[in-house]
Amino acid sequence: xxxxxxxxxxxxxxxxxxxxxxxxxxxxxxxxxxxxxxxxxxxxxxxxxxxxxxxxxxxxxxxxxxxxxxxxxxxxxxxxxxxxxxxxxxxxxxxxxxxxxxxxxxxxxxxxxxxxxxxxxxxxxxxxxxxxxxxxxxxxxxxxxxxxxxxxxxxxxxxxxxxxxxxxxxxxxxxxxxxxxxxxxxxxxxxxxxxxxxxxxxxxxxxxxxxxxxxxxxxxxxxxxxxxxxxxxxxxxxxxxxxxxxxx
Numbered sequence: 126x127x128x129x130x131x132x133x134x135x136x137x138x139x140x141x142x143x144x145x146x147x148x149x150x151x152x153x154x155x156x157x158x159x160x161x162x163x164x165x166x167x168x169x170x171x172x173x174x175x176x177x178x179x180x181x182x183x184x185x186x187x188x189x190x191x192x193x194x195x196x197x198x199x200x201x202x203x204x205x206x207x208x209x210x211x212x213x214x215x216x217x218x219x220x221x222x223x224x225x226x227x228x229x230x231x232x233x234x235x236x237x238x239x240x241x242x243x244x245x246x247x248x249x250x251x252x253x254x255x256x257x258x259x260x261x262x263x264x265x266x267x268x269x270x271x272x273x274x275x276x277x278x279x280x281x282x283x284x285x286x287x288x289x290x291x292x293x294x295x296x297x298x299x300x301x302x303x304x305x306x307x308x309x310x311x312x313x314x315x316x317x318x319x320x321x322x323x324x325x326x327x328x329x330x331x332x333x334x335x336x337x338x339x340x341x342x343x344x345x346x347x348x349x350x351x352x353x354x355x356x357x358x359x360x361x362x363x364x365x366x367x368x369x370x371x372x373x
Contacts, residue, residue: 173282184274188267192260199256206249213242297357321357 216238220230324331343350363369 180274180278184267184271188264188271191267192263195256195260195263199253199260202249202252202256205245209242209245209249294356297359300359 223229324334338353363371
């Protein structure tokens with residue numbers, strides 16, 4: 126559903142008496158500000174994407190640096206396994222060559238060799254399992270640290286967004302009610318401020334205001350319909366020169 130916006134005649138009348146809010150170039154300035162805001166938003170998004178990619182590369186480089194030592198141990202173990210297999214093949218070839226010459230090593234030599242080989246295989250297997258467990262533990266630790274880093278970055282981003290929204294809110298309130306630091310008669314605006322901010326302090330007022338808005342509900346395809354604004358509705362420009370002279 127959409128709605129037709131109720132007129133803000135009271136606040137516009139007061140702001141018209143104040144003057145300075147609108148003028149001949151107000152609309153152009155607002156459009157330029159909107160374009161600049163979109164450009165800033167696009168630029169911030171691009172910068173954020175680049176920073177996230179750089180951060181991921183840095184985290185990966187840090188993880189590779191931490192895991193490099195255990196990977197070196199794993200590579201050394203694999204190389205020792207390959208050497209042991211090559212040694213077994215070499216002895217088998219030499220036994221075949223000796224057998225063709227009629228020479229046969231005593232059974233005790235075969236038993237001693239096989240015993241030594243099995244002992245080394247068991248040792249290398251245990252080391253392999255130990256290094257794999259060490260690698261898994263390091264990966265879990267690194268993933269936890271990276272997740273914490275992502276959470277900190279997300280909280281930092283959310284904090285910046287909240288500060289940005291607060292600044293935008295202050296700027297809009299300054300346009301509607303004046304800057305308390307620059308407008309010495311700010312106390313005269315207090316009734317207007319309390320009236321337009323009453324829904325933030327009273328559930329009954331919020332329900333009443335929503336009820337008043339609901340009276341203007343129309344179908345979504347209504348030619349004069351528009352969505353309920355998420356924030357303040359700024360006064361529109363003067364519709365004629367006579368009206369414009371009152372706000373200059």
